[in-house]
Amino acid sequence: MTTNTYSRPRLFIGNKEVISFKSVQFTDSGQNLATSLNVTVNDPELRRASLSNKEITFFLNYGSDDTTPFFRGIIRQINPTDKQVQLTAYDVRTLLTGKESLPLSLTDEKNFDGYTLGQFLSFYIKENININETIIGTDFLNDTNPVVSLTNVRADNISPLQLVVNNLPKDSSSLLDIRQHRLSVIDDGVKSNLVFVKEQSISDVGVSFTYSDGIKNLSVRKRPAPNLLSTVVDDTKVVYKHNNLSAGVRGGKLEGNFSYPDEAIQHAFIDSTLKERDVEITLDATKGHYLNIGNLVNINIPDYVEINGKHIIVSKQVTCSSNNISCNLQLSKEKPLLSDYLSS
Numbered sequence: 001m002t003t004n005t006y007s008r009p010r011l012f013i014g015n016k017e018v019i020s021f022k023s024v025q026f027t028d029s030g031q032n033l034a035t036s037l038n039v040t041v042n043d044p045e046l047r048r049a050s051l052s053n054k055e056i057t058f059f060l061n062y063g064s065d066d067t068t069p070f071f072r073g074i075i076r077q078i079n080p081t082d083k084q085v086q087l088t089a090y091d092v093r094t095l096l097t098g099k100e101s102l103p104l105s106l107t108d109e110k111n112f113d114g115y116t117l118g119q120f121l122s123f124y125i126k127e128n129i130n131i132n133e134t135i136i137g138t139d140f141l142n143d144t145n146p147v148v149s150l151t152n153v154r155a156d157n158i159s160p161l162q163l164v165v166n167n168l169p170k171d172s173s174s175l176l177d178i179r180q181h182r183l184s185v186i187d188d189g190v191k192s193n194l195v196f197v198k199e200q201s202i203s204d205v206g207v208s209f210t211y212s213d214g215i216k217n218l219s220v221r222k223r224p225a226p227n228l229l230s231t232v233v234d235d236t237k238v239v240y241k242h243n244n245l246s247a248g249v250r251g252g253k254l255e256g257n258f259s260y261p262d263e264a265i266q267h268a269f270i271d272s273t274l275k276e277r278d279v280e281i282t283l284d285a286t287k288g289h290y291l292n293i294g295n296l297v298n299i300n301i302p303d304y305v306e307i308n309g310k311h312i313i314v315s316k317q318v319t320c321s322s323n324n325i326s327c328n329l330q331l332s333k334e335k336p337l338l339s340d341y342l343s344s
Contacts, residue, residue, distance in 0.1 A: 096161035137193035171198025206296035217284035240268035
C-alpha cells in the first residue's frame with residue numbers, strides 16, 4: 001500500500017509482513033460485538049497459502065509508529081479471486097460467541113452461582129480456550145463496578161459472550177450520568193487481553209471536534225425512542241410511562257428478569273433515560289482514529305447548535321486505501337436492534 005506523511009500502515013499474517021495489500025477496513029460496531037478487519041490483498045501467492053485461523057495484526061501508524069497493533073485478530077473468512085484475496089478477521093471475542101464457542105446451559109444443578117463476571121470469564125477461558133497456549137489474555141481482566149454475581153442466573157444454550165453481555169450493569173449512581181459497561185480488548189504487544197471498561201463520565205472534558213479541527217463532514221439523524229415500556233413480573237404486567245408521554249406514545253418491550261415490579265420500574269427509568277440520546281451523529285473525521293467506543297467527544301459547530309456539547313462514541317470505522325485514510329465515528333446512540341422496539 002502507498003504511504004503518506006501521516007500514516008505508514010503495516011499488515012502481518014503470522015510473523016510475515018504483507019506488502020501488497022490494497023485496502024483495509026477496521027470496524028467496531030459497538031454493542032460488545034467483536035471488532036472486524038476486512039483486507040483486500042493483491043498477492044497471487046497468498047491465494048495458495050493456508051490462511052484460515054491465522055493471526056493477523058494491523059498497525060495503522062497514523063501520525064507516528066504504533067507500539068502495539070491497532071488490530072489483532074483471527075482470520076475467519078477467505079474469498080480468493082483471480083487477482084486478489086479478500087480476508088475477514090475478528091478479534092478474540094469471536095471465540096466467545098456463536099459457532100466459535102461452547103454453548104452453555106445454566107441449571108439449578110450446573111451453574112456459575114458465586115462467580116462474578118470476571119471470574120466466570122477467567123474460568124471459561126482457562127478451561128476451554130487457553131488449553132495449550134494463551135490465546136486470550138486475562139492479565140488485565142477485572143470486574144465491573146458495581147460487581148455482578150451470576151448467582152441464580154439460569155439460561156439455556158447461551159454463548160459465553162451473550163451471558164456476560166446480558167448481565168453487564170449500568171452505573172446509575174448519578175441519574176444524570178448513566179454510564180454503561182463494555183467488554184473490551186487491550187493489546188499488550190503480544191496478545192489480546194479482555195477487560196471491562198466503563199463509558200467516560202459526562203463530567204470529563206472529552207476530545208474537541210470543530211469544523212477547523214477534526215470534522216470533515218457531519219450528518220445528524222433523529223430517532224424517537226420508546227417511552228411506554230412494559231414487561232411481566234411474576235404474572236403481573238408492569239407498565240412504565242416516561243416523561244408523561246408528552247411527545248406521543250412509542251411502545252417498547254422491557255428486557256430482563258426482575259424479582260419484583262419496583263425493580264422493573266427502576267430499570268425502565270434507567271433504560272428510558274439512556275434512550276433519550278435520540279440524536280445519531282456521524283462524523284467523517286480527520287482525527288480520533290485511536291479513540292475507543294465509550295470515549296467522550298465534545299462538538300462545537302455553528303450550524304447545528306442543538307447538538308453542540310458532549311457525546312459518546314458508539315461505533316467506529318477506519319478505512320485505508322491508496323493514499324486515503326478515513327475515520328468515521330458514530331456518536332451518542334448505538335444503532336437499535338430490531339428486538340429493542342415494538343411498532344409505534
